[in-house]
Amino acid sequence: MKAVGLIVEYNPFHNGHLYHLNASREAADAEVVICVMSGYFLQRGEPALLPRRERTKMALRSGADLVVELPYIFSSQHADWFARGAVSVLEQLGTDTICFGSEQGDIKPFLKLLEFLQTRREEYSSYIKSFSKQGFSYPKAASMAFQQLAPDRELPDLTKPNNILGFHYIQAIHDLQSSIQPETVRRMQAGYHDETLSSSAISSATSIRRRLIEEKQPVHTVQEAVPEASFQVMESFINDGSFFYDWEKYYPYLQAKALTLSPSLLSELYEAEEGIHHRFQSFIKTENSFHAFMSALKTKRYTWTRLQRFAVQVLTGTFKKEAGAALASNGADHIRILGMNPQGQAYLNRVKKQCALPLFSKLPKHKTLQQQLDEKAAMAYYLPLPPASRKKRWRQEYEQPPIILKERT
Template sequence: MTVVGVVVEYNPFHNGHAFHLQEARRVTGADTVVAVMSGYFLQRGEPAVVPRRLRTEMALLEGADIVVELPYAFSSQHASIFARGAVSILHQLGADYLCFGSEAGTIEPFLALASFLKEHRTEYDTHVRYFSRLGYSYPRAASSAFKALSPSADLPDMAEPNNSLGLHYIQAVQSLGASMVPVTIKRTGAAFHDKELPSKHIASATAIRHKLTYESPASVEPYMPASSFSLLSNYAGKAPLVQWEHYFPFLQAKLLTVSSKHLSTMYEAEEGLERLLAKHARSESFSVMMKEAKTKRYTMTRLQRACIQILLGVTKSEMAGAMTDGQPQYMRLLGMTAAGRRYLQHRKKSFTIPLKTSIPGKKTGQALLEERAAVTYYLPFPASKNERWKEEYTLPPVIL
């Protein structure tokens, strides 16, 4: 069996994602597609617009054979930790290939870039520290440090978000000593951050979420596979399509009532960032607070990730305990097709960490944070649905 792995969020699943799955299978000749998917809270510091179980079903209906969750301890982290967690799971599951989308579209420049940065690591790190001291945000410091090395023009543009993630995937593969072969597919249609829906049928997830915030689900129908749109529209009639504003009252309560000393113990609370957020916590909305708090040093993504950790009450010591070896402590199976089930039965004896279908009993480390993420995610839901986290958290995997 040939297996290709993809790292995804599906927030929500759209035509571009369906294209990626189809191309991943085609270019690698894979029999099985394994998706490692973020759960409730995502890499850019945002809540998922719909629960993970619904996104799992969308993925399975459109070409994934196995969906495994990327634990919370990795899903709301900067790119290197996010990538290492996802690649670790794909390595465990025996993926032969790792396929990601990128603006570059060919893998050779990424391999050259990884080699270039490895060769110039000391100099690069020195430049990053220098630009950070000037007050640059980490992405800008990293980009400036890279340019200071006078790289070849043939190397990928690291200012593009998918190119940056692609590099981290390759670095994770190399650092883990994994045998999987990285491949990339050129992104088509809208750019990653585009908020406007294009005339063609592929839009960015950002644009789709933006549209869902202000209009009915019908406005995004042309940009989603029929099966995904049906699931989304049916769900939207019963429960909220989640966005940060739903959590703002809960975040405000913490920022305004918890002592500054305790806030400073939160994971991601560095260099007084927690005081900056508390200073603007009386803003009229989450989006206004972010605009007021954003500085040259702190990007929107950095602020949002800090907000998630404060919202969940994750301390530095808790995250350190959950990340003792920097890799997932278990794999949570969210869903599978018949082909996916056959593959797991064939492969399961080789796993060195447990593959779980639910996480019952006493919870510690990564599982404890996962349960906290589930409880928090459902806080804004109507009272009749507020306990749904228990159901979604304990139900068996989706099986198609």
């Protein structure tokens, strides 16, 4: 059974994701689509709009065959660790191809780019250090360094967010000496950061979240931008008395964490670099909302994304020492199964004997360090809920089995 792997967040699953899933299956000529999905906190340092169980339902009902979780220590990371964690999971699951969406839309320039940067790695790193010392953020410094090397115009544009992630997937495949073949499909229409809903059927996840969170519009106002399965999951979620998660709901908890830790202890949290914790602790005393806090905190050096990632580490209480130990394996140390259909179940039964990592359907009693961090992330994610609901969700972390669809969609 040939399998294609997708590295996803589905925040939420929209029409562009449906196109990517179907196009990837076709491009890889795959019988099985495996999704490695971030759990509660995402790559740009944001809480997921909906819990992972709801997003798993969206994926399975829209055509995915198997959904597994990307451990927390990789899900809220800069692109290289994010990619390395996800690729390591797909490698262990015997995936034949990884297919990602990109602005480039052609895999050959990415492979050419890998060779180009491999031969000029020292020069590239030197330029990054030079631009970083001038006060530019790492992403900006890396982009400027790339342009400084005067690359061939046929190479992918590394100022584009999906091209950047795609290149890191290819880099991770190379570094892990994986046999997985990379493939890409062109990202359709809406840009990654577009904040307004498109008049076409494909809108960005950012614009959908903005409509639901900032504009406080009802779910039916985004119905045309998402598959029917996603709309039904979101509508049911809200009708059951739940709410969509965003940073504003966590701000009181973030304040409490940040202001009750000493500066020295705050500096020991993961991502606390270059004195960022001093600025963080100073501004969080005076600002009344997360957005106001971030607007005051952001500088040319400290990007919004970097600051959000540090905020996640503060909220979850993740320290450098434990993060370093969790990353020492250079990839995932377990695979947690979130959901599957009959095709996915058959595939999993076929490959699990060759999988070197333990497979789990729920958190075990004796946890690895990565699983301990997963648990802390889950505990933090549900903090905004009322006590009874919070207790229920926490209990489900240990008791709920994976979602199993009886039929393939």
